[in-house]
Amino acid sequence: MRPPVEKFAREIAPEKVANVSSASATRVISRIKALAEAFEDPDAARRHAAEVKNYVLDNLKDLLIQLEAKCQENGIRVYWAKDGERARQIALEICRATYPEGGTIVKAKSMVTEEIHLNPFLEENGYRPVETDLGEYVVQLEHETPSHIVAPIVHMNRGQVANAFEREGLGPRTEDPVELTMQARAKLRSHFREAQIGISGVNFAVAETGRLVLVENEGNNRLSTTAPVVHIAFMGIEKILPCEPDLALFLRLLGCSATAQHMTGYVHLISGPRKEERDGPREVHLILLDNGRSRILRSQYREILRCIRCGACQNVCPVYRQVSGHAYHYVYSGPIGAVLAPALDGVEKMGWVAKASSLCGACEEVCPVCIPIPRMLLQIRDESVRAGAVKDSVPWHLFAKAATSGWQWRAGLKLLPMASKMPHPLKQGWTEYRAMPHRVGRPFRSWWNERR
Amino acid sequence: MNDANADRDAILSALPSPIGGEPPSVFVRIRPRLDPQSSTTGWEAFDEAFVGLGGQIVPAEALALLLRRGGVWADDDVLQYLPKIDKAASVWDAEIGVCLADLAIAETGTLLISAGPGRSRMTSLAPCVNVVLVHEASIVETPEDAFAGLPKETCVLVSGTSRTSDIEGILIRGVHGPREVYLVKI
Numbered sequence: 001m002r003p004p005v006e007k008f009a010r011e012i013a014p015e016k017v018a019n020v021s022s023a024s025a026t027r028v029i030s031r032i033k034a035l036a037e038a039f040e041d042p043d044a045a046r047r048h049a050a051e052v053k054n055y056v057l058d059n060l061k062d063l064l065i066q067l068e069a070k071c072q073e074n075g076i077r078v079y080w081a082k083d084g085e086r087a088r089q090i091a092l093e094i095c096r097a098t099y100p101e102g103g104t105i106v107k108a109k110s111m112v113t114e115e116i117h118l119n120p121f122l123e124e125n126g127y128r129p130v131e132t133d134l135g136e137y138v139v140q141l142e143h144e145t146p147s148h149i150v151a152p153i154v155h156m157n158r159g160q161v162a163n164a165f166e167r168e169g170l171g172p173r174t175e176d177p178v179e180l181t182m183q184a185r186a187k188l189r190s191h192f193r194e195a196q197i198g199i200s201g202v203n204f205a206v207a208e209t210g211r212l213v214l215v216e217n218e219g220n221n222r223l224s225t226t227a228p229v230v231h232i233a234f235m236g237i238e239k240i241l242p243c244e245p246d247l248a249l250f251l252r253l254l255g256c257s258a259t260a261q262h263m264t265g266y267v268h269l270i271s272g273p274r275k276e277e278r279d280g281p282r283e284v285h286l287i288l289l290d291n292g293r294s295r296i297l298r299s300q301y302r303e304i305l306r307c308i309r310c311g312a313c314q315n316v317c318p319v320y321r322q323v324s325g326h327a328y329h330y331v332y333s334g335p336i337g338a339v340l341a342p343a344l345d346g347v348e349k350m351g352w353v354a355k356a357s358s359l360c361g362a363c364e365e366v367c368p369v370c371i372p373i374p375r376m377l378l379q380i381r382d383e384s385v386r387a388g389a390v391k392d393s394v395p396w397h398l399f400a401k402a403a404t405s406g407w408q409w410r411a412g413l414k415l416l417p418m419a420s421k422m423p424h425p426l427k428q429g430w431t432e433y434r435a436m437p438h439r440v441g442r443p444f445r446s447w448w449n450e451r452r
Numbered sequence: 453m454n455d456a457n458a459d460r461d462a463i464l465s466a467l468p469s470p471i472g473g474e475p476p477s478v479f480v481r482i483r484p485r486l487d488p489q490s491s492t493t494g495w496e497a498f499d500e501a502f503v504g505l506g507g508q509i510v511p512a513e514a515l516a517l518l519l520r521r522g523g524v525w526a527d528d529d530v531l532q533y534l535p536k537i538d539k540a541a542s543v544w545d546a547e548i549g550v551c552l553a554d555l556a557i558a559e560t561g562t563l564l565i566s567a568g569p570g571r572s573r574m575t576s577l578a579p580c581v582n583v584v585l586v587h588e589a590s591i592v593e594t595p596e597d598a599f600a601g602l603p604k605e606t607c608v609l610v611s612g613t614s615r616t617s618d619i620e621g622i623l624i625r626g627v628h629g630p631r632e633v634y635l636v637k638i
Contacts, residue, residue, distance in 0.1 A: 023621050040482040048479045059470040064463075080460040134627060135618035151618060158619055177619040181627055188628065193544060209604075219577055219614035219629025226573045237463065242475040248596040249479040259617075263560040263595060266629070267609035269602065277567040279543070279574050280606065290459075294466035 005319070005356035008327040016155045020147070020324045023154045024315040030260035031312060031366070038252050038262055049253055050370040053306035056240050057297060063207040063240045064288065070210025074272035076284045084116030087289050091118065091232055092125055094285055095197060098230045102126030104194050108214070108221035109133035110201030111149060111309055112234045112289060114331045115344075118199070129199065130191045132220035134184055141168055147325030147333065150258045150311040155324045188220065198224035198281070202235035203308070204250060205286075208243040210271070212286065215254065217265035225268065231281040233270075237288050238297075238305040250308065253368035257310035292344045301343040301376055306369040307336055313363035313373060319356050328353050335363035339376045342384070351384030413443055481596060483559075493593060494558055495637075501561025505612025506625055507633045515636055518583060522547025525578075528570030530585050533638055540579075543572055549579035549630070553586040553610075554603060556635075559594045563635070566607035576610060582630035584610075585638050 035042040056063060068078045081087035095105070105122060107113070107129050119129045119140070131140040135152035139145065141164045146152030153161070158175045166173040170183040200221060204213040212233055214221050225231045241250060255261040274280035296305055314320045314334030325333035330341040330350065338357060341350040354377045363373040384390035392400065402408040416439070430436065441447075485491055492500060499509055510518060516535040523540030530552050540546035551571065555564040563584055567573050576582050592598050598609075614629030625631050 019620070026621060036484060037486065038481075038484075040484045045479060045481065048476065051476045052479075055473075055475045059472065061464055061467040062470040062472075064467075080463050082459045082462050086459055132628070133618070134616045138618075151621075153618055154621075161619055177622045178624055180619060181616060181624045185627055189544075192628075217614070218616045218627040220627070222573075222577050222608065223628055226577065243478075244602055245478040245596070245599050246475075248594075248599040249481070251595065252481075261611070263557075263562050263609065263611045265611050265613075265615055269607050269609070271604060271606045275567070275605070276569040277605075278570065278572045280567065288463070290463045290466070294463060298468060 003355050004329070004352055005323055005327045009323040012324060012327070015157070016324055017322060019157055020155050021321040023151065024321050027260065027312075027315040028366075031257055031315070034256040034260040034262060038256055045249060045253060046368050046370050049249055049368055050306060052241065052246055052249070053369050054303075055242065057238065057302060057305055060237065060240070060297065063242065064237060067205055067207040067210060067240055068288075070207065071205075071212075071272075071286055072210075074210045075275075076210065076212070076272050076286050079285065079287045080290075081287055082290045084289070084291050087116050087234065087287050087291070088118060088121045090287055091199070091234075092122070094230065094232055094283075095122070095125075095127055098196050099127070103128065103196060104191055105129045105197045105199055106188075106191050106195040106220075106224045106228060107131050107136075108198070108200035108216070108224040109136045109152070110199070110234060111146075111331065112201050112236050113199065114146065116234075116289070116291065118234075130188070130195070132188050132191065132224055133216075133218060134181060134220075137184060137188065138164055141165075145326065145331065148311055148314055149309050149332065149334075149336070155326070192223045192227045195224075195228045197230045197232065198226075198228040199232045199234070200225050202233050202239055202286075203254070204241050204247065205235055205239055206242075206244050206247065207240050211244070212270040212284075213247060213251075214268040214270065215251065215264040215266065216268075217259070217261075219266060222266055222268050225270065226280055229281055230283045230285070231270075231273075232285045232287065234287050234289060237290055237293050254308050254310050257308075257312040257366065257368045296343045299343065300379055301339060303371050304336070304339050304343055304373075304376060306371055307340075308369060309336075310368055311336075312366040312368065316362040316366045318358055318360060318362070323356065328356065335373045335377070336371075339371075339373055339380065342380050347380060347384040347387050348389045351380055351387070351389040354380035354384065355390070413445070478596075481594075483594075494591060495556075495588075497558040497593075498556050498561055498591060501559065502612070502635060503561075505561050506615070507561065507612055507635060509635050509637075512636050512638060515583070518581075518634060519548060519550070521581065524548045524550060525572070525575055526550040527552060527572060527575050533585055533636075543574040543578045546579040548581040548583060549575040549577070550583045550585070551575040553584050554590060554607070555598055556586050556591045557593075557595055557598050557609075558591055560611055562595065562598075562609050562611045564598055564602075564607060564609055566603040566605045568605055573606065573608075576608065577629050580626065580630055581632045581634070582610075583634045583636060585636050588637050 148154040320334040332340045524537040525546035553563040613625040616627045
């Protein structure tokens with residue numbers, strides 16, 4: 001039986017693969033250029049960022065308490081949610097207090113709200129969440145899920161966007177990206193003006209000052225968190241930075257790694273609700289979400305919590321480029337998803353995604369916080385097999401038996417010249433696309449024994 | 453909410469005991485000198501970066517002409533620098549938003565705009581055109597300099613126009629925020 005990711009890859013439309021691989025390749029090259037322009041030694045910057053995040057993970061308890069106190073001083077109401085269910089309930093209570101009869105909620109792009117499936121829940125309860133990031137808006141219209149952390153519709157082209165907008169009556173059909181963008185702008189403006197509640201994620205939260213930091217390029221994130229009367233921010237508990245000067249390093253690394261920008265278009269530093277200024281939300285609510293993170297912190301995958309969600313590992317991954325984000329069947333895809341999915345939801349359910357990797361190591365090389373993703377993928381594979389969640393196919397199982405027994409291995413080597421002429425289940429995946437190499441010369445072992 | 457406190461206790465008790473110690477010192481960045489000949493600083497560097505991000509620099513004399521294009525939404529502290537304006541009914545209806553930046557960051561062409569009395573957070577966001585005034589003296593070299601002493605209020609760092617590249621990676625300016633950003637040095 002083929003692994004699910006491979007099965008998905010066989011059925012995926014060639015058009016989709018072309019969209020994903022060309023967009024990712026561009027981002028890989030521009031990222032290197034941006035980092036080289038920003039730092040004399042980009043690797044030193046990455047290592048330093050990893051150290052800062054390690055400090056945060058080592059002292060998460062103290063930093064969370066400090067963040068809570070500072071946010072409250074700033075007038076931000078803080079809630080704690082041990083899982084998605086609790087986080088959704090807390091959000092619903094806030095929504096009910098603002099909008100007892102239901103209404104429109106504008107949403108800024110946020111992976112953590114995808115993680116807890118907030119939109120369907122709000123809809124069931126009579127609210128109308130509208131995604132306002134251009135890519136996320138298209139995803140929502142198409143009833144899809146984002147296929148990339150940073151570029152949610154990297155798998156689509158302009159024709160597909162045009163179809164969606166035409167169907168929804170946003171304006172006369174056009175395939176001009178500028179026109180399409182202006183149609184979305186006009187439509188979403190009306191939502192920004194009517195919505196009483198805005199929901200967002202958080203990129204960084206500064207413990208020392210209780211400031212929430214949100215980055216974006218479009219302006220929809222600022223609008224969602226500025227125009228409505230109530231702002232609800234969701235944040236994974238690992239998103240803390242100790243102090244504000246750390247932001248310079250992290251914003252540079254995030255900007256370069258995600259979109260090859262030295263500074264993302266807008267960096268919104270929220271110090272609470274409206275004070276003396278003329279506008280801004282009257283209430284800011286911060287929901288701190290655990291949802292398995294405290295468990296990961298105690299596991300062998302703790303370093304995955306350093307992740308700043310830049311998507312660089314997705315762009316560089318040869319498997320991701322061929323299969324797209326949807327192959328992972330999880331909110332986080334690519335190398336980061338292949339670790340986060342089993343780490344959050346358990347290897348029993350999600351262990352199989354760790355197989356979707358060639359272990360080439362490119363993800364670790366580009367990671368702005370040096371997460372050893374390939375090592376973790378091996379650990380997940382090991383754990384999955386031990387837990388019986390992932391079973392090797394019969395030929396591989398037999399191969400593993402033979403390869404770990406001295407006499408069977410030696411006997412197998414003797415038979416190899418003969419076996420290479422026969423059809424063999426082990427060769428299937430290889431010979432489908434390539435020729436089987438011919439054996440030349442003699443076995444290494446006999447050569448070595450003579451020289452020794 | 454008792455439930456909420458229960459979750460707080462549950463999360464905090466699930467976290468390991470803090471190790472303590474000082475956080476790593478702030479990263480001291482060394483800027484690469486890719487081309488020493490063309491390395492600029494100050495306003496010269498800012499102008500180059502800002503224009504590269506789609507911004508435009510206009511002299512103070514051109515302000516009157518610029519503001520004639522439509523309804524204006526201006527923060528209180530910039531009124532003294534403006535000629536007579538056609539005031540928009542609301543920030544949503546304004547064609548042009550005018551505000552004062554606290555600081556310009558030379559290396560990245562970034563403007564720091566904070567909230568405060570008589571200011572709107574939406575001025576630099578909702579109108580199609582954003583005109584930003586900045587004092588000649590309010591410039592720092594790098595983001596590191598700016599983050600060493602941010603204002604306490606809610607603020608935003610603006611680097612260029614609002615933009616997206618969600619559709620096929622094509623850069624489009626003016627998605628939800630301003631399509632044009634002008635800078636006037638005062």
